[in-house]
Amino acid sequence: MAAISVPPQAEPNVLSRLMTRPTAAVGVAVLVVIVLAAILAPAIAPYAPTKLSIASRLHPPSLDHLFGTDDLGRDVFTRMLYAARTSLSVGFAVVIFSSIIGIVLGLTSGFFKKLDAPVSRLIDAMMAFPDILLAIALVAALGATAINVVIALGIVYAPRLARVVRASTLVIRELPYVEAARALGVPTPVILVRHVLRNVTSPLLVQGTFIFANAILAEAGLSFLGVGISPDIPTWGTMIATGRQYMDQAGWIMMFPGAAIVLTVLSLQLVGDGLRDLLDPRLAKDI
Template sequence: MTNSPVRAFLRSLFRRKLVLVAALVLLVAFALALFAPWLSPFDPGAMRVVRRLRPPNELNWFGTDELGRDIFSRIIWGARASLGIGFAVVLISVGTGAALGLVAGYFKRLDAAIMRLVDALMALPDILLAIFLVAVLGASAGNVILALSIVYTPRVVRVIRASTLVVRELPFVEAARSIGVSTPRILAVHLLPNIASPVLVQATFIFAYAVLAEAGLSFLGAGVPPEVPTWGTMIASGQQYADDAFWLVGFPGLAIVFVALSLQIVGDGLRDMLDPRLRKAL
């Protein structure tokens, strides 16, 4: 019976059919990314020039690109790269943002310094800051992850700080202080679990933003190297043939749209379920 609260939460979350459909789309996308070596019908980098720019057919379900590479196989491997980058960005930005947000919200002396840095980073447009950082660091998957993590960490810091400012004044935190509980234990045991809900919701939104940003950077040539199959690099390489071969940009574009939209819908569903006021309205 220990799983009953989890089951009840999932039933409530997936009561909305749109959220359930979005979760299934994400499940399929992650399954394709995880099992890409076994599900991909062709080597994503194998060139067959004699079959270049073939429309969708029984052999190549999504057609072939300008070098005869199978689009369906490249989309599967692109899911591994794009979702992998997005997941890494979420881990780094949420972990770093949660730590800085807790410190800023709990220690008044450090609040001003941390928040001035956060305000400075958020004053710059996300994509421009990411392009600048990748240009300085160099184009690679690791540097794209680092750049996007720096871009999205301030969002998490602001959310966590705001929640911490409220929770730190609650009676149970005051009681922990009065009996001499150490500050690290208060932060880890008493504060962090009580602000986990906004962190979870923010993580889904950052995941969607990171997938879109990675595609944008790769399309502009400031992301991962062109030889790495991501949805953004596929659109960038196929744009010059898009008038005659719509499938070069159409299928990768649809993959980006479906995944990003599904992440946003699931994030909205989580927000509605975890916010008591919105949950009552449902």
């Protein structure tokens, strides 16, 4: 009797496993809606984000203006959609920029013993300053533009990633397969990329989601204080700063951008927690 062969089942990918967790699934769903709304802003927005209508200033939410209008008669719903594009773009760019700096510093510090002390002291010095104060100082020195905000926040959050990469690299560099690669004469850059960097991807991915959320909060804070992106560009922070003057008579100007920040940051945190539970071997067994 011929044996019946059963094809091996493919292991579910990270996204499929992530969606099995209710809190992470909610975070992914909310984040997808926000990202799609930002991408499709030109098609969804009923007005131009800079269109003024003094006759319609401070109108409450209605069918014509779903989220009301601000002090210059601009549609709050439209400006929120375009502000989402700015905030998400800045947050994503900060993650990329800080990851590049953090990976370079972390690999250098963790793999090369002679460079560990000076690079670690540099990382400690960067982390000694409060995040928002260092960001304000850097933006003030560089200038209030979107690119400079990304650079400033990237420098602020890079030490966090550098510490994660360094801690993982210190362990990986002592493993047998790394020692074997060294003995075989494999070039150091190849070892760093093929054997070390590939094994620190999981903690980097988790940390990246938290930095994404923190970057959105920091950008909103800088814009609220007037030292972030130019006021001509819609951002959630500048909308809240504008609505602060009319909080008693037009609270919707602050309420809706504030709710957008809370939902975006909360969804990113839920996704980050889910990824941490999935990718951490010590926690994966409980899923």
